[in-house]
Amino acid sequence: MQKILATGATGLVGSRFVEMFQDKYNVINLDLTTGVDITKVETFKPFFDVHPDTKALIHLAAF
DSSP, rough: EEEEEEETTTSSHHHHHHHTTTEEEEEEEEGGGGGGTTHHHHHHHHHHHHHHTTEEEEEOOOO
């Protein structure tokens, strides 16, 4: 199953996205509770090191 990273996956829009795509993709939530801040590369890049097979990043978070 292909892997997609989604910011804001627990929010209103993000949770709907997860509902729609969780059967076809492994959707991984990226939010501040995971320690990843997409505005800071030093917290974001290591996540891709752990998940190198990621096919897409979908930005759905509000800030």
